[in-house]
Amino acid sequence: MKKKGVFSMISVKDLTLEEKITLLCGRDHWHLDTLSGKLPEFTVADGPMGLRHQQIVERDGKPVRVTINDTTAMPATATLASSWDPELAKEVGAAIADECIIHGMDVLLAPGVNIKRSPLCGRNFEYYSEDPYLAGTMARSYIMGVQSKGIGTSLKHFAANNSENDRHHQTSELDERTLREIYTPAFEIALEAEPWTVMCSYNPVNGIYASENPYLLTTLLRDKFGFEGVVVSDWCAVKESARAVKAGLDLEMPFRPEAYEEILAAYKAGYLTEAEIDRAAERILKMIEKVALTKDKRVVSTTPESRHATAVRCVEEGAVLLKNEGNILPLKSGRILVAGFGKRGVPSGGGGSSRIVSEYKQPKLSEALAALLGEGAEVIEDAALYLANKQVGATATLNAAYSADTVVFSIANDDIVEAESWNRKDIRLPREAENALVELTRVNDNVVVVLHTGSAVDVSRFADKVKAILYVGFGGEGATEATARLLTGAVNPSGKLAETFPTSLADTPTAAIRTDAFTDRYEEGVFVGYRYYEKWEKAVAFPFGHGLSYTAFEYSDLTITRADDGAVIEFTVTNTGDVEGKEIAEVYVRDVFSAVSRPVKELKGYEKVSLMPKESKRVSISLPKRAFSYYNTVLGEWYLEDGAFEIHVGASSADIRLVGKIDIRTPKYEHYSSTVLGEGGK
Ligand code: GLC
Secondary structure (H helix, E strand, C coil): CCCCCCCCCCCHHHCCHHHHHHHHECCCCCECCCCCCCCCCCEEEECCCCCEEEEEEEECCEEEEEEECCCCCCCCHHHHHCCCCHHHHHHHHHHHHHHHHHCCCCEECCCECCCCCCCCCCCHHHCCCCCHHHHHHHHHHHHHHHHCCCCEEEEEEECCCCCCCCCCCCEEECCHHHHHHHHCHHHHHHHHHCCCEEEECCCEECCEEHHHCHHHHHHHHHHHCCCCCEEEECCCCCCCHHHHHHHCCCEECCCCHHHHHHHHHHHHCCCCCHHHHHHHHHHHHHHHHHHHHHHHHCCCCCCHHHHHHHHHHHHHHHCEEEEEHHHCCCCCCEEEEEEEECECECCCCCECCCCCCCCCCCCCHHHHHHHHCCCCEEEEECHHHHCCCHHHHHHHHHHHHHCCCEEEEEEECCCCCCECCECCCCCCCCHHHHHHHHHHHHHCCCEEEEEECCCCCCCCCCCCCCCEEEECCCCHHHHHHHHHHHHCCCCCCCCCCCCCEECCHHHCCCCCCCCECCEEECCCCCCCCHHHHHHCCCCEEECCCCCECCCCEEEEEEEEEEECCEEEEEEEEEECCCCCEEEEEEEEEEECCCCCCCCCCEEEEEEEEEECCCCEEEEEEEEEHHHHCEEECCCCEEECCCEEEEEEEEEECCEEEEEEEEEEECCCCCCHHHCEEEEEEC
8 A cells, every 4th residue: 555645656567658758758958758747847957067957938939948047156077176075076066966956956967077088178177087087986976965965967978078079970989998998987986876867978989879879878888887777868969769779778868859759660660679668768767766755855955155165165175286486375465466367257167068157246356365365465456457458458467567576367268268069279378368478477577377277278388487376277156265265375275186287289199199070089098198198208287186285295104905805005194384284195006017008007096185284194095906907808807917016106196205016916727807916015
């Protein structure tokens, strides 16, 4: 007997074939079909940096979808990633989920975990890293945060969607080892948080569209990775619905009139079985049931103020102090000129479906700085260079700079330069901004640059001419408050790069690869990001994992002990300075001699520790056998080969502080999977 008021779930047995097919096709842009009221309303909405929700309004007699700008603009995912703080990712996810509850959404179309193969990709601001382990672990926590509130997520875009140009038809052509070692592990790790949905990407992978690619949607996602939720298409990514359902797609979004007929015709032709239709419908019904049973239990536990504070804290934790020559930062006193250049001011985020326009009125950087600095400081703001036309302000600004003790100069890419649907043409900053900055360095030796960009940029024109560079990223609605707190030392910078800053575009892994509009060959293989620069010994401007602090840290006492399924790495981090700070300790694994070409080392663990002055903490990180393995395409599995390995522990990929050795051996006549780790040691 059903309890009164309890939602009585419908199973596929209760539905006609027509109803089941209808369920596989969205009702409109953001809703699933309710089958004439048999099912509750079910709403999805973007995106990774905040809830972007739309309403249909009438314009000139026609229905138009307009975005409602009443939600919190969190920093771009790239800034969150640079915090290397999974707990913060959880907090950001939960805060955005609260706004989904307030506005009646059921699934948030986030997080995006595509690997930053090239800094040119227009959506890099919306993704985590060039490293799959960092991307996967941060996204896993983000999903846990969102879903802890009873709101679903959509882990996207599966898979190998690493370029925006021609994304609807250009095939990502890559070998199986590269796919398994670089482009799917972030999904595998994030799937541990059991996202309600996975969103397939637009692009074909090795010639077959992701939306109808059985290797991706069934062999990998279901059979190998064990995903049991709903596979939803990216919007308008489905080319032919019946092939998509057969390959493992469950839900096509948004509504497309032909979809229903394509599936029905394929069923009648015997191409699609009712069991395949039922499989998709069952998964969607289970997701709807999850919502129906929990919707009234959802509790909003944040406020607009606390969500704003989370946005500010995300920048405080994610901004990266790239350079601080002569400890010019933190700012304390003197005449400080605040100038800057951003065609449309300080950008909150990048362009496209993730774009949030917050109503929150950010203070100007000069105002925020003045509020934090004491009597001894005089903050002058020169608004001229905030305008598009530098001629207006150049002379006045240069005069003001000449008499200032320090110049704080903000440079920004805007949400047209870095956006969904297209790549950047180069990684240079707006030329007039670079020119203005170089002029400033000619009249003042103490220039501090604040970078508001969503992805790596070429800093070669000015990096050696300025004293400090703070990389804020696209900082959301709290960018200037957080920047002021970081510049004055109210909070100590602790972020580290989740993406290498190359010396120039010519030095990046894909620069020399010739693509055409229809194929993008991943010739660099697994050598992406720091894996590429280290393997081929290419200098970079700022390495993966780099980030400075206003204090200093020491690493000591590395021990490596064998565990059941791998090894446990332990070491001590000490704050040797006079101010409290946080240090991200990074653990890399190196296969000293390998039968295949492997990266010099790969990130397999990290921990962010908060330390008072002179305080020490013992860090312990477990490394499973998979952390030492590579994907062997002959065996079709992860393979741990015998031999010597090293554990590198450091403050960045280029600043290794401790090295330990460990010996791997497979017992005689045992299968590879029974390989054990030897005892570790220095
Ligand atoms: C877009 C994006 C995807 C987004 C969806 C809905 O094209 O690729 O990330 O969630 O469509 O806006």
